[in-house]
Amino acid sequence: MDNKIPFNTLKPGFKKYRDEYIQAATRVLDSGWYVLGKEVEAFESEFAKWLGLNHCVGLNSGLxxxxxxLKAMGIGQGDEVIVPANTYIATVLGITQNGATPVFVEPDIYHNIDPDKIESAITKNTRAILVVHLYGQPCRMDEIMEIANKHGxxxxxxxxxxxxxxxxxxxxxTxxxxxxFSFFPTKNLGAFGDAGAIATNDYKLADKVRMYRNYGSKEKYYNEVQGVNSRLDEIQAALLRIKLSHLEEITIERNNIAQKYLNGINNPIIQLPKILTNARHVWHLFVVQTKERNKLQKYLADNxxxxxxxxxxxxxLSEAYKYLGYKNNSFPITEEKAQTSLxxxxxxxxxxxxxxYVVDALNSWR
Ligand SMILES: Cc1ncc(COP(=O)(O)O)c(C=O)c1O
Known part of the structure; x- marks a missing residue:
């Protein structure tokens, strides 16, 4: 049976601004220039400005x-990077693809890295604290920055x-x-294919990433380092410029849906997401928790x-990181979330x- 309410669909979001997207795509197709060009430069500058930072470098993906x-920061073999245990594997791949070691830290009640547990994970080899604003909610950055600054x-x-x-x-x-950043299509600022970017105020870091993304060269055919091909397409940049101009409306709409869930769901065996004081959550995902998660998922699917x-x-606990030697119960809070989140x-x-319909189904589940 087709879902009555799919988990996600990107069609209505596209249709709302269809004419603008078609116009932007046509402009690029007509231009005859398709990889790293004026659209990428314009997007980089608009995105950096929107963030309030000086530099953005467009890339192929969030990974x-x-x-x-991390490569631009000189992080590699023998270095440790502190990272939330509760995250998507791509965050950890960013560390291990550079030959560095992830040092996992358990989450707080907001699903994000717990600042109270960061300090004890710091060693003489710690080169960075990599935080993830999971599901669209900011980490407790004031506390995290205080610890990071204290330890340099x-x-x-x-x-x-x-x-x-x-x-x-x-x-x-910032x-x-x-x-x-990832601009994978399902992300709040999603492109129409793979895309990503870094943003920073540090000119040297931005410059290094810019060099790495294009085979390690600043000037064509003069390669300073062993780079990769991680260039952003003109068409994706042009489409992202349109979406960025509407991102505030898109975020407000996501927030309105989340508020309806927060106000409507009142089943005592379903735990709603908690929101940090003074945070603007952008609701990339609305994650509830219940001990009987698999039963709830089946009940909802049946409906x-x-x-x-x-x-x-x-x-x-993934097969990919078996070599790190972690066993069940190494990070019990994270593991419990994996069992209970939906x-x-x-x-x-x-x-x-x-x-x-979703709220009523959740409230009638026993
Ligand atoms: C937290 C997190 N980090 C990194 C990534 C990687 O982004 P991408 O899919 O663009 O490589 C994702 C997306 O899947 C993600 O959710």
Whole structure:
């Protein structure tokens, strides 16, 4: 049976600004220039300005942003990077693809890295604290920056899920030394294919990432370092410029849907997400928790409601990181979240009767 309410659909979000997207795509196709050009430069400058930072470098993906940000910082073999245990594996791949070692820290009640547990994870080899503003909610950045500054350790922000989220009015992505963004289509600021970027106020870091993304050369055919190909397409940049100009409306719509869930869901065996004081959550995902998660997911599926689990296997227990030697119960809070979390449908263009249908289904579940 087709879902009555899918977990996600990108079509209504596209249709709302269809004419603008078609115009932008046509402009690029007509231009005859398709990779790294005027559109990429314009997007980089608009995105940096929107963040209030000096530099943005457009890349192929959020994963590349993480890999190249840490590489530009000179992080490699023998170095440790502190990272939340509760995150998508891409965050951790950014560390290990550079040959460095992830040092996992358990989450707080907001699903984000727990600042109270960071200090004990710091060693003489710690080269960075890589935070993730998971599900669209900022980490407790004031506390994290205080610890980082006290120890002189740079902070890197994974903002793949947090475009436009703020803490005390300050944008996520502007607290640390460098921030990493994904523009995968399902992200709040999603392109129409893979895309990503780094943003920073540090000219040297931006310059290094710019060099790495293009085979390690600043000047064509003169290669200073062993780089990669992680260039941003003109067409994606042109489409991202349109979406960025509407991001505030898109975020308000996501927030309205989330508020309807927060006000409507009142089933005592379903735990709602908690929101940090003075935070602007941008609701990339609306994640509830319940002990009987798999039963709830099946019940909702039987009622035509799509859901997803973010994430069923924490990185430290994944096959990919078996060599790190972690066993069950190494990070019990993270592991419990993997067993109990369920993401509800939330997308641009979701109708009120659809939201009500999901709320009613959740409230009638026993
Ligand atoms: C927290 C987080 N970091 C990094 C990434 C990687 O982004 P991308 O899919 O663009 O490589 C994602 C997206 O999937 C993510 O959710």
């Amino acid at each position: 590349d942003a993480l890999i190249l940000a 350790i740079p902070v890197v922000e994974d903002c793949a899920q947090s475009h436009g989220a703020t803490l005390n009015g300050k944008m996520t992505g 607290f640390g030394k460098i921030s990493c 035509g409601i799509g859901t997803q689990i973010h994430y069923p296997v924490p990185p430290h 993401s509800l449908p939330l997308y641009a263009g979701m109708k009120d009767n659809g939201i009500k």
